[in-house]
Amino acid sequence: MRWSSMQSEKGKLNSRQKPVLIGFTVIMITLVVSITFIGYINWQQYELSWPRIHIIIDRQADSPAAYSALEAAEWINYSEILNRPPFWTFKDSWEPDLEWETWINYINNYTVGHLLDRTEYQPQIRRHISIDLNYTARCFWMTNLTIDVYTDRLAIKNETDTIVFWGRPYSHWYLSYSAILVNDSFEVTQGNGFQPSIGGNYGDVYFVYLGVEHEEVWSPVAAFKPTIDQYVILNASLDVQMIFTIDQGHAIA
Numbered sequence: 001m002r003w004s005s006m007q008s009e010k011g012k013l014n015s016r017q018k019p020v021l022i023g024f025t026v027i028m029i030t031l032v033v034s035i036t037f038i039g040y041i042n043w044q045q046y047e048l049s050w051p052r053i054h055i056i057i058d059r060q061a062d063s064p065a066a067y068s069a070l071e072a073a074e075w076i077n078y079s080e081i082l083n084r085p086p087f088w089t090f091k092d093s094w095e096p097d098l099e100w101e102t103w104i105n106y107i108n109n110y111t112v113g114h115l116l117d118r119t120e121y122q123p124q125i126r127r128h129i130s131i132d133l134n135y136t137a138r139c140f141w142m143t144n145l146t147i148d149v150y151t152d153r154l155a156i157k158n159e160t161d162t163i164v165f166w167g168r169p170y171s172h173w174y175l176s177y178s179a180i181l182v183n184d185s186f187e188v189t190q191g192n193g194f195q196p197s198i199g200g201n202y203g204d205v206y207f208v209y210l211g212v213e214h215e216e217v218w219s220p221v222a223a224f225k226p227t228i229d230q231y232v233i234l235n236a237s238l239d240v241q242m243i244f245t246i247d248q249g250h251a252i253a
Contacts, residue, residue, distance in 0.1 A: 051126070051127065051131070052129070052130040055133045058135070058136045060138055061139040062140050063141060065141065066140060066141050066206060067139065069238055070137055070138075073208040073232045074107075074108055076232075079106075081188075081240060082105075082106060082177050082179050082243065086110055087103065087105065087114070088102075098122070099121075101216075102114065104212065104226055105228075107212050107228055112135055115135075115212070118131070122216060126218050128218070129218050130215075131215070132214070132215045133215075134211075134212070136210070137210050140156075140206070140207050141206055141207075142207050143204045144201065144204065145201070145205050145233070146158070146200065147199050147200060148199060149195065151193070152166060152194075153165060154231065163207075167193065167194065168227065168229070168246075174247055175191075176191050176194070177190050177191075177244070178243065178245075179244075180197065180242045181241050195244065202233050202242065205235055205236075206238070207232075208231070209232075210229075210232065211228070211230070213225070225249065226247075226249045227248040229245065230245045231244045231245075
């Protein structure tokens, strides 16, 4: 009788444990399935987010005539003025390359067009790529324009207005190029940061600012980012009186 009673109690205990074990198993299966499903959804969203392309083009002028001057500045072949080719690549070629890093030496429709072409081509050969292209263009007609040059900024002034262009961080460490029209020929100078030689009075002119930031990130340890600030002065006939560029670049490979 005692043995029978013990067996009976053990049976009751097992019968009470079975629903608990079944419930625990169901909970664990549900948890695993949920985690797997959530992980799959997150992975899908991660994959769908590539490639990541951001393009900002901001072009402004203070009058229709200034807008025409801006367009003229964007079509000028600055190679002939600065004695620099439009591009530089690591393959020792001055021709633009859609697959390898290509650095632009100045800003016009040709060089910006190449960067736009890269935003279309690069995602075809690199699935996980992030590209940011920011192009800014401004044009103003200014009477009796004067440029004051400081270590970290340019002040563009006339009798009533002052426009200040601040340098980017550490810009004084990077190369700059200027070409100033003197007696029907351009005097070309290479230096670092803002060059005092471009300061002075230019009379009544169009002042054009062109800026490009282009960044491609292929992985946490592979990226490049060329950046250029460019300042152009055109007379009323849209002839170049001065061009000044500051090149900056960062690369990780």
